[in-house]
Amino acid sequence: MTIRADEVIDRRRLRRRLSFWRAATLVLALLAIFGASVWLAGDEFGGTAANHIAKVKIEGTITEDDELIARLERIRKSSAVKGVVLSIDSPGGTTAGGEAIFDEVRRVAAEKPVVAQVGTLAASAGYMIATATDHIVARQSSIVGSIGVLLQYPDLSGLMDKLGIKLEEVKSSPLKAEPSPFKPTSDEARAMVRNMIMDSYDWFIGLVVERRPLTRAEVTKLADGSIFTGRQALGNKLVDALGGEREAIDWLASKGVDPDLRVIEWKPQRSGSSWLLSNSLAKAVARWLGLPEYDAGLIRELGGERIFLDGLLSLWHPDNGLWGN
Template sequence: MTFRADDLIERRRLRRKLTFWRVAALFIVAAIVIAASAWFYRGDTGGTAVAHIAKVQIDGTIFQNDELVERLEKIRKSPQVKGVILAIDSPGGTTAGGELIYDEVRKLAADKPVVTQVGSLAASAAYMIASATDHIVARQTSIVGSIGVLIQYPDISGLMDKLGVKLEEVKSSPLKAEPSPFKPTSDAAREMVRKLIMDSYDWFVGIVAERRHMSRDQVLALADGSIFTGRQALANKLVDAIGGEDEAVAWLGTKGVDPKLTVVEWKSSKGNSYFFSNSLARMAARALGLPEDSGDLLRELGADRLFLDGLVSLWHP
């Protein structure tokens, strides 16, 4: 009798263990399926495998950004993306960076309807990018415009004189490495730079005239560096409507996109700002003798603009 009781207890113990491992196995299989699904859908569909409207944030100072270009290309090729919203909040940046993104947005707009939703600011190169879309929506108090190009450089020759520092140079021709921060700009160098700026300015004005269906004279009247509120921009034909994301989605509806589709943000796969990287922010913080975690604060204060090089289309608040 004792043998049979012990045998029964052992069987119950084995049954409990078997039940535990069966449940554990089910949890493990479920976790594997979920992880595999997340990995499979993580990049090409913005985290979802169903039809949706893709949203892309473009904020901060604009640089040449290969990651953003790749992301826009993935959006263009994704059959799940039915329409695209560019959410822009930027003072502009380098003309080359703006041109790169502008060209990619035009490729995207050839395949899918694309609309810009302006937040607080879309100026200079950021407005250039906005003009690549077929419809621009801005808030009444958004800042829009600042159509123009500039190049800036310091003149520290006075400081060098006070410190007793002289610059010696040997160069192949007078305009080589001009303008220089180490001496006052010559008239010839200033004229060379002006020609450079005006050529890019002429190109920028042409883009706005073409994309906004305006005459060149109409654009030139606005392209003196002026900024406008959303309401003023609407009156000047620089934007098409006043509103936010709802109005952007409504416009996509007029282009055959179901306005009931979910708006899904396609984020940077690198996990940092695509204009002023975390590593660059940390480097700037170290250079200023600040803790490395001050990088985000520096980026918010606009320190990224210190690293701009070449022709710039940027609004300075």
């Protein structure tokens, strides 16, 4: 069958039109997704959201988190945020990480009412951050406390002897690079570490004394590493009330915040193009483009970031291993 030249031209025009409309549909879909993301996230993406209560989740192992610090700063500056709920579920983490977040929460609390709502756990540096708020609400069965500091490291010298490995070192002074996992800890090194630990411990106690209605003697008695249920923590004045988010919002209402305001969670901003997509939608787009669906959140959920903690820790039940440098 012979195809005329004008029919070939018409078919090519039709194909070009179809390609154009396919591309236009994809662009419109992406713009719609972007617009929905901005509308849902409000001020988090620089929009003009209506007045609301900001909710920030602090979960898992605490480290120095630049993104969280920046998010709290945006919340502080947002005129749409009338109150803040910190939802805490953390066993603690590094003292430096806890200190950085504590300081930023205090900056927010200087301008807006901030309340902590403890879920399953607010221990060690997690409790440190909770004390930065002006009111702490915990469930009756929540785990609260574990006020203290630690540094752990293994002693591999016995294993090295069995394997016939000998350590050779030349250093400028006896305490350089001490304590070391490759040899038994000397009395001098142990004393140095203990002095450092006790100084940070004294600082931690000072924060709790400053923020809670307790004397130093009362805090010191509680700060032996013990953990408490929410009920016990209330009796010990480590928390202010029992309950959940409803009770946290009731406290905000006592500070002049409209309890009928919508509670909007300020989530971490994502890097790259996925910041404007939900996690599931980003995965769907990745599959469509033939890209892997890697999710760093899965690693965090499995506790993988604990392997890389460095420095002094304020952590409840850390895994065995090298903690500190």
